[in-house]
Amino acid sequence: MKQAGAVLSVKNITKRFGGLVAVSNMSFDVAEHEMVGIIGPNGSGKTTMINMISGVFAPTDGRISLRGRLISDAAPQIIAREGVGRTFQLVRLLPGLSVLENVMAGAVYGHKRRWGREAEDFAHSVLERVGMDAMSHAPVSSLTYIDQKRVELARTLAGEPKVLLLDEWLAGLNPTELETGIELIHNLRNEGRTIVMVEHVMDAIRSLCDRCVVMSSGAKIADGTTDDVLSDQDVIRAYLGDDDA
Known part of the structure; x- marks a missing residue:
């Protein structure tokens, strides 16, 4: 079409x-x-x-x-x-880095390429957007599956994509997690993103x-x-x- x-x-x-x-x-x-x-x-x-x-x-x-x-x-x-920007069917995080550092990587290598304190502040704002800022200093190995997915999504959003590609982002979630995931994507849609x-x-x-x-x-x-x-x-x-x- x-x-x-x-x-x-x-x-x-x-x-x-x-x-x-x-x-x-x-x-x-x-x-x-x-x-x-x-x-x-x-x-x-x-x-x-x-x-x-x-x-x-x-x-x-x-x-x-x-x-x-x-x-x-x-x-x-x-x-x-x-x-x-995209997410993957199987979550791909940087295992040696914290939650915050994973999302900062998206800001550093993304569309606008933020650096230093600017990248850190922006990563915090994106983590807050997906409900994960309270765990910003946690190792990604300690996260539940849906929280890993949220961090991967935050890292992608930190790149400030014009088009967001979600490849089976909801796969593998239990019913409660699925409801949370759908609500999160719905909110992204309401922000006017192209998905x-x-x-x-x-x-x-x-x-x-x-x-x-x-x-x-x-x-x-x-x-x-x-x-x-x-x-x-x-x-x-x-x-x-x-x-x-």
Whole structure:
């Protein structure tokens, strides 16, 4: 779906790994302040798509642009400095550093590249934003799983991204943690952030996303409002099989 004033544009993106086509001719735009869900069955190419937007993989074909500037040929650190921040399916923290130091790393290497006391003060403000400032001097090894996720999110936010990519950020949480996580993302959405989230938790998709892009076997099969997409027969068939569609 073409979005007016797109911040992020994905155009005819294909990714091949040898003879395997993981993503095939994907195109979608994300408008400023929009929250878009990328959904689909396991193995449909969602994380590969996120990896290409963030620069982990280079596309085999196609173009990805941020505010009209080509980023699909850039290294991950360059894309991060241009303003694309992400979290990972499996939390990736710097184990030898404290909570505060992990988040300061995001400020130092992020979009605005803050240093010294400025980076420290900004890291504290971001930790407060995610409810973790009281544990700023704790080692990350002492944290619960959801608190590790919060620190990783804070580190990403400390980079001040123009586009925030959440790759199954809610995965692995118990029901209480899930409620906390959804509320946190909802608050980020209400701040007007531009967010792309890969997610399997349909309650989160329904309550958070303005639009959904649905992938199946590497290709886009639907793109539209969340309500329309989740009632689409092709989408139901992709998730549940022909007998349930």
